[in-house]
Amino acid sequence: MSKQTISTAGELALSLKSAARLFGHRRLLVCAGDADWCKTQVVEMVPALAESVLLIGEDFPELAASNSEVIAAKQCLSRLGREHQNIIFNAHAGFDVDAFGAISGTLSAGGILVLLIPPLDRWQYFHDPEHRRMQVYPQQFEDISGRYLQRLSQMIKASNQLSLLTQGGGLRIQEAENNPDKKTPGDKDETVTAPCKTRSQMRAVRGIHKVFRGHRRRPLVLTADRGRGKSAALGIAAAQLLLEGVEQIIITAPSKSTAEVFFHHAGKVLGEAHAGLSGRLQFIPPDDLVQTMPATQLLLVDEAAAIPTPLLEKMLTHHSRIVYASTIHGYEGTGRGFCHPLQKGSG
Structure with a gap:
């Protein structure tokens, strides 16, 4: 599916899933916008995926009837050793870096991970609830710097290893691999047979x-x-x-x-x-x-x-x-x- 034919967040999610499955890879989609806009994207994506979705950080009442599970970020470490096909991490509820790193490792081949964040240019000024964990007396909550979020925003803008959807209508789709069965050094010229995948x-x-x-x-x-x-x-x-x-x-x-x-x-x-x-x-x-x-x-x-x-x-x-x-x-x-x-x- 080309960028020109994508009109909804649901279609975008399905497009990325299709590419991920074709190559046996994993896809990251960053949705940058205010909380209500990000919520709208999720409500469109989850039904379109028609698969189980793990939601992290906040429940969405509109998805109560969907095949989704909601957990708090602090529960992500307990998911190590499991696999998830679709993960949505809501950083508006707090960006726990350790939790994000842990849960991203549970994404299975062919899966999609969606990260919901504030607008990229404003993320560094966001009063992230997770900053309270870093607060050390006599520091005030407002004293915690957003330099890490500023750096991360810059990396997201520059990276070609993810897809980016912004509230202003911007859309950048990760380029697909040209060779889905690319060999690595030392690989023999042999066909992968089931049940193995690589x-x-x-x-x-x-x-x-x-x-x-x-x-x-x-x-x-x-x-x-x-x-x-x-x-x-x-x-x-x-x-x-x-x-x-x-x-x-x-x-x-x-x-x-x-x-x-x-x-x-x-x-x-x-x-x-x-x-x-x-x-x-x-x-x-x-x-x-x-x-x-x-x-x-x-x-x-x-x-x-x-x-x-x-x-x-x-x-x-x-x-x-x-x-x-x-x-x-x-x-x-x-x-x-x-x-x-x-x-x-x-x-």
Whole structure:
């Protein structure tokens, strides 16, 4: 859809979703205007998307009957490890930078993230409710500088990695990629086959199979940016191994909700066999795992950087076939404590 044919916010959202799905990418749309104007854009977008939408920061009564969920910004960290197809973050209710960074990492491939902000030229003067968290006595609320918001506004204006819709009628659409299957250095000339979505994910799945079939005491560490399919790769590989006859696989993660993506993708691969094989795929919290040390043919550790290093070391010592997957930066922890002992332990 060209810029000339877009007449509503709903059509714009659908256009960006179409491009995101085509290339398996994620799209960011910034809507800059006053609160009432931004609200109008949301009321148009949500029904047009016809999918579940996560709204952050403020409820919209007009969308009560829609397939949407509303959470406060402070709840965003609890969403790590999950996936969302559509996210709308309302900065008029306060721009919690940590919350925005965390929730943006849960956007799945083909998804759209909409950021609602005040007019770009006035955002730095906005009395953001989040500034109260930065206030230190004897500072007054009005003393908090908006220099960060000024800098962010400048970046949004200049960036070609997002789409921008302004209340004055301005519209800039992110340019589409020319090659949806662009190779990265080291990629082999091979076709991506389902259920994997990328070559790197296929390599990860093969690596997990190799951990199970190869020499003992050769753990695998999967690291990548958030949202690149690590948890999905664990789920795909686990399901494939169960279908091949593996008797016991354990998955551990900081919480059961963190492993939702893993179980979703494992269930898709298992299909009708899920009921008969699910008992052979067990989730055990990290603390319980190192206390009981149950026997398993393969241990999978998701979001490993969020698990204390001593627990990771105990797992590595006890289990001979183990796969760790995690980002090594951001909201799971710094990740440096995750890397170093594993390098030492794996020789």
